[in-house]
Amino acid sequence: MSALEGLEVRRTTTAQQLADGLSERIMAGAFGPGDRLRESAIAAELGVARNTIREAVRILELTGLVRYEVNRGAVVIAPTNEKIDALYTARERLETAALARTPSPEQLQALTEAFAQLEEAATSNDRNAIVDRDLAFHQRIVELLDSSRLDEFFAGLTQELRFYLTVLAKEETPDQVIAEHRAILDPIRLGDRDRAVAEVRAHIDTSVQRLKAMLEES
Template sequence: MRLTDHIDTAGTSVSQKVADGLVRMILDGTLKPGERVREAVIAADLGLSRNTVREAVRLLENTGLVRYIFNKGLVIWNPDDADVVDVYKARLQLELAAVASVDDATDFTSVHGAFDQFLEALKTHDVRSIVEADLAIHQAIVGLMGSERLNGYYAQLMNELRYFLLVLSIDHREYVDTAALEEEHRTIIDALMLRDPAHAREILAGIIEENRDAVREILKKRTTA
């Protein structure tokens, strides 16, 4: 396999292009879970400096698609079913706690702003932009609790959620026909606006659990393929 067949480094922002190319290779299965990411090999294959590739790898780390493993270095993340269940359990607890905190005085400005940005991202049909905007809505929901520490916990969780949302969007081609994604998030926003925590919790839990099960099924098929 030659990386030049998958990654075009012409033009500006070479590091970003390399990172984007590596993301595509991970998501389409060209780079396999557990496979090492070797900066020296990438630099040599693409004819780039180690500094350029190092920056690209730093950008790749921000996607949550790679992990540092002792004695192996940087490898493509290989989550098992327990990882999916645990990440979504943590997500569910944080977001439901946020919804439960809603009352008549709750200010939804940040949530509305994130939703507006999400609608703009949907127009791009760019999977990474959509996933980032999707995560920003849920980060804003957690932010309703007004706790910097909880915001920080959720931000850490997003590194793993990002991988699952990317996998789900790619597999279901959600970035192509975005109507279902828009409706899903509009339903969440509408439930919050009713300021009825019980109703909003039910709506949000149903959506999160449905997405969790879809991700589990996708990864199960990849493992047994």
Template sequence: MTALDGLAVRRTTAAQQVADGLSERILAGAFHPGDRLRESAIAAELGIARNTVREAVRLLEHGGLVRFDGNRGAVTVSPTPATVDELYTAREHLESAALATPLTDGQLATVEQAFADFVAAAGTRERADTVAADLAFHASIVATLDNSRIDSFYATLTRELRFYLMALSAHEREDENPSKVVAEHEPLMAAIRAGDAGRAQREARHHIATNAARVQGILANRDGD
């Protein structure tokens, strides 16, 4: 008898597959903040049991994309000034911590590649690709902390933030001016390349604060309509 007796390796469950598919569509903008996820309708359209959909929705709740409303059931999360502030404050703390010391050559190479991927994505003028690559670049900075638990937390944070950015900023049409999107990141990248930790932290804080204010402004305009 060993410590592994009775352990079975299972393939991804149907519920996880449904959750993954719904997550992709939520992040792509097929659903909007506050939209209701009708379990019976989803089950009927996909030809699966409603219990499978219910389990999938619970997985999405754990991932931060869905919450349960007492009157409406499962709905996609909707940003508020408080939640946006919390998201960006968490980003600021993590990215500042990651930039507290100059990056090693290996870390810099990884961040450089993430930045190059972001520049390429911006050039496609595809909003979803640009937002995803932007957040992946910032995730590469946080990854220099070399802590898998922080990486997991940051991934959950940016998943929710990506949804908000896709939903709230569509009218800004940033994808039509990719050079502007990239230029906003250049001072931060220049400081990282220079190995100037203090400057990199200041640029990161400025960048994050500027974008937080932009999202808060979009949210305020939306609520005022």
């Protein structure tokens, strides 16, 4: 008897495409915080099997955008101070540890290119592109740790971070985004690790305070 006998290879392409589509709708505000994702209604509207919708929702649950509630099913996450603190503390620990290291020439070049792409996105005033490039810049920072496992861990945080950055992008101007990221990159280029750590910490703390202020107003 083969050790692989009975193993089924399941194609999840359709579910992943649905998860990506639902994620985009959540980011765009089509589903608000606390809204239910009614699997039967979505399946009927899209003409897709309910099991496929369920699988897509589970993918979203893994990204942190959706959670299950008793008697309600899948709902879009509703930001709380505790969730914001937990997510951004994890981000701060990774990025400050990374910036305490001296980047290689290749890593510095990758950071510089990521910043240039963020600047380019900012000139287009495309909010989604700005968020994408923002996350890519910070991914390059985490890569200074030279750990593929930590790279993967941060990548796992990015979907939930994308949700919050999209919220922030509604309030921030492109010039603000560029200025805050240039303040991080400049000391990295100069080899001033202490200042780079201080700048990324200030950047993250500012984001947390803005998110909490917006939460109080809602």
